[in-house]
Amino acid sequence: MLNYATVGSNDLDRAKAFYDPLLDTIGMTKFFDHPSGGRLYGRPGKSLFGVLGPYDGNEGTVGNGTMAGFGLESREAVAAFHAKALELGAINEGNPGPRGGENSPAYFAYFRDPDGNKLCAYHFLPRAPK
Secondary structure, three states: OOOEEEEEOOOHHHHHHHHHHHHHOOOOEEEEEOOOOOEEEEEOOOEEEEEEOOOOOOOOOOOOOOEEEEEOOOHHHHHHHHHHHHHOOOEEEEEEEEOOOOOOOEEEEEEEOOOOOEEEEEEEOOOOOO
16 A cells, blocks of 8 residues: 655645545545645555645645556456546556566556646565465
């Protein structure tokens, strides 16, 4: 599971309307409202994710090559999280599926939030004992 990450937004009301229902699907709820007008979400003792107004007061921009990932408990949870993101207005950046070949234990899905921040959901199947 994600430990801690933030993304910036220039429309925090829209961002919260996106992240409130999306993160609720994986048990991450409002931890507290941030002074920038953004919000931090969490699972007590597990992880923290925030959508914030940039600290320096400048416009929020998408980091080229920057991505945050949410480790989920199953392939079905990855697909459901991705579908919910798209339902809420995200842009598809990669359908749920195996990565690294059909026999790979890695299963990922990618999307961009309404501000263009790239996120993924993933799950790894357990490896067979050697």
